[in-house]
Amino acid sequence: MSDGIVVVxxxxxxxxxxxxxRAGGYTGRLRLVGDEHHLPYDRPPLSKQVLTGEWETARTALTTPAKLSEAGIETVLGARAVAVDTEAVTLADGERLDYDQLVVATGAAARTWPGAAPDGRxxxxxxxxxxxxxRTALADGGPLVVVGGGFIGLEVAAAACGAGLDVTVVEAAGTPLEPVLGPEIGACFTRLHRARGVRxxxxxPITSVQEAADTVAVRLADGTELAAAHVVVGIGAEPNNDWLTGLGLDDAAGVPCDARGRAGDRVWALGDVARWEQPAYGDSARHEHWTTAVDQAAVVAAAVLGRESARPPAPPYFWSMQYDVNFQLVGRPDLASSVEVLEAGEGGADRGTVFAFTDTAGRRVAVAAFHxxxxxxxxxxxxxxxxxxxPSRP
Ligand SMILES: Cc1cc2nc3c(=O)[nH]c(=O)nc-3n(C[C@H](O)[C@H](O)[C@H](O)COP(=O)(O)OP(=O)(O)OC[C@H]3O[C@@H](n4cnc5c(N)ncnc54)[C@H](O)[C@@H]3O)c2cc1C
Structure with a gap:
């Protein structure tokens, strides 16, 4: 039997x-290898409906054993890939999975506070x-301190605030989300959370996070000390590609790929772990966006099957849901030199405001809407x- 395609x-x-x-007609052996024990599930609800208790965890499932078996996709779960060479992937238990083609889809890992105990507060x-x-921790009650005002931190703050907890978000920049979206949009999120009672x-910056038996002390550079029942650290994520050293693909900025996800001879990468060339922008970028992973899957599958047909991924798209506000973003705000309000909310409210991001050449590179x-x-x-x-940019 041929070794087929191994997707990690x-x-x-x-x-x-x-x-x-499979939909594209591939009939060979197809293995899906993952270090978690669950079948694939969806992450966006983890900071929204699962956290608030609105959804049972089972609702996050992306597939079922029956669908996988019908599609002839073998799963190898609870199996961590620790090394790779040009012939095979090595798992933590020493087993080697030979491949004809390797697809890397190992995502990203959330950074934690140095020294934080894995099952502590x-x-x-x-x-x-x-x-x-x-979710269980939040049911204990607060206070809750959220370290980092990125999307995940803010969604957690919204869920905890909705559950009646005393919540403080601490952000080292001038506003939440400022490093990615600039101060104008950051200010909208600040007002949104303050209006609900979130500090x-x-x-x-935070100087220390110290855990004791039933409390956590968070100290800030200005001398403020916050006492919390629990702390959530939301300070970004790093690509899970350290196991790819054997192929030279362990770049800290993500697995470098061409515009169709090719990372090397018979090796492909996509999703949060991958940094794809983006000819329309003249650079390469890694996005931690749900839609990017889905779009790239179609492109990689076509490329693996030797087809040219799949469209390149659309401009990156992201959404967030906090309280009753739906925030959406499309494009590359990181390439912008200025942000302007394209449409103000009714009566000057933040709700309804639309922002346009423009680069130094006057080209619109992103658009964002605050509900x-x-x-x-x-x-x-x-x-x-x-x-x-x-046209492609040089
Ligand atoms: C809490 C949360 C909320 C989010 N909300 C939104 C949202 O509102 N909107 C949006 O656009 N995006 C959102 N995202 C981002 C979105 O979920 C990701 O972009 C998407 O999950 C990327 O999919 P992926 O398969 O590339 O990576 P992942 O979902 O990270 O999956 C990678 C898998 O590989 C496994 N793995 C890692 N290393 C190994 C290894 N060495 N061997 C075997 N297996 C390994 C991991 O355990 C994991 O199961 C959110 C993410 C999180 C965490």
Whole structure:
């Protein structure tokens, strides 16, 4: 029997690429290998509906054993890939899985506070187990301190605030999300959370997080000390590619790939772990976006099957849900030199505001909407058209 295709990472990107390979007519052996014990599940609800208790965990499932078996996708779960060479992937138990083609879909891992005990009062949020553990912790009551005002931290703050907890968000930058979206949008999120009673402390780095038996002390550079029942650390994630040293693909910025996910001879990568060339922008970038993983799965499957047909991924798209506000973003805000309000919310409210991001050449590189899905949809289509018709940048 041929060794077939080995997909490492049994989550959104890995599952979707395996499904697309079968849908595209691939009939060889297809193995989906993952270090978690669960079948692939969806992560966005982990900081939203699962955390609030609105959803049972089972609702996050992305597939079923029956569907996998019908598609002829073999799963190897609870199996961590620790090394790789040009012939095989080595698992933590020493087993070697030979491959004809390797697809890397190992995602990213949430950073934690140095020295935090894995099952203590300092939490991070990446997996279903993290979400269930945090949900249980929140049921104890607060106070809760959220370290980092990124999307995951803010979604956790919204869920905890909704559950009636006393919540403080601490962000080292001038506003939450400022490093990725700039101060204007950051200010909208600050007002959103403050209006619900969340304390948002900005511009002050944290100097220490110290856990005791039933409390955690968070100290800030200005001398403030916050006492918390639990702390959630939301300070970003790093690509899970340290196991790819054998192929030279362990770059800290993500697995470098061409515009169709090719990382090397018979090796492909996609999703949160991968940094793809983006000819329309003249650079390469890694995105931790749900839609990017799904779009890239179609492109990689077609490329593995030797087809040219799959469209390149659309401009990156991301959404967040906090309280009753739906935030959406499309494009590359990291390439912008300025942000302007394209449409103000009714009566000057933040709700309904639409922002445009422009680069130094005057090109619109991203659009974001603070709860204005209809206008956003039109602008997203426009950006998509420009993206597909624009010549590649050098
Ligand atoms: C809490 C949370 C909320 C989010 N909310 C949103 C949102 O609202 N909107 C949005 O657009 N995106 C959101 N995202 C991002 C989105 O979920 C990710 O972009 C998506 O999950 C990426 O899929 P992936 O398959 O590339 O990576 P992952 O989902 O990270 O999956 C990678 C899998 O590979 C496994 N793995 C890692 N290393 C190894 C190894 N060495 N061997 C075997 N297996 C390994 C991991 O355990 C994991 O199961 C959210 C993410 C999180 C964590």
């Amino acid at each position: 990472g049994a989550s959104l990107a890995g599952l979707r690429v395996a499904e697309a390979l 300092v939490h991070r949020l990446r997996t279903l187990a993290d979400s269930v553990r945090l 948002v402390l900005t511009g002050v 204005n899905p209809r206008r956003f949809l039109r602008l997203r289509r426009e950006l998509q058209e420009e993206f597909t018709t624009a």
